[in-house]
Amino acid sequence: MDLTEEFERERPRLTRIATRVLGDPAEAEDAVQQAWLRLARADVSAVDNLPGWLTTVVTRVCLDRLKAAVPAPGEPLDRPGVDPDPADEAVLADSVGSALHLVLDRLTPAERVALVLHDSFGVDFAAIAGILDCTPAAARKHASRARSKVRGPAGASSGASAGYQGTADWRVVDAFLAAARDGEFSRLLELLAPDVVVAGDPVAVGLGTPARIEGRDAVAEFFNGAAAAALPVFVHDRPGAAWFDRGVARVAFDFRVTGGVVTRIDFRARPEALETIDRRRDGDRR
16 A cells, blocks of 8 residues: 555545634644654554544544634634734635634534534544544534534524525535434434425336425435435536446436525436436535
């Protein structure tokens, strides 16, 4: 295994994670470089999942930095006497999302880590628990508290929280798939419109998908604990997911998102629909 080549392949993803957790592009680069130094000194011959190992190392480095910077839980991350570089601010807004950037400082270090890893990168709560040194249930609670803070008190929609709710479609789709995989029923309800519809074309129905489901509760029930094998794709250049069998797309999940919630999901399995499938790599937003 060429560790340098492996690390450089993962560096862009690790940098995005660190930037979203720390809220500072320069600090993020330092954290990733620190992870590289640890990798160079470590014996990883028994590591089966190097990307996962690197994710854990980078996130723990970020967590240590956040804890050192925060005087008390819940207080904002202040850097007295340091004026933000406009170029860094632009990079941060692009990586984090301008709305989420505005509210990150409301979160404790653990809440930041849980929210970013789970909702933005689809990391399961068992892995997050290992990073935070807590139980999966506690990790789930950290993410839930973070979402509540992002939305604002009593569901109020400040400019920032409204922007977060109406964030890019790919974030909504990824958050929905993560909630489905982890069996987060309440989170699924948050991400679905009340009158959401799920429909399958005849070929998809023949493969076992439902012909039609209507309503938020019914759709959430169907997806709760499901979609474990779904991979992120573009369907007609829209962010979606697809079920693959031995590397071949069999059923596409075509999402429609309006106002930050899913309004419709079409299961498409006709050959002409599957021809539009394009695998979506990490960070590929279009």
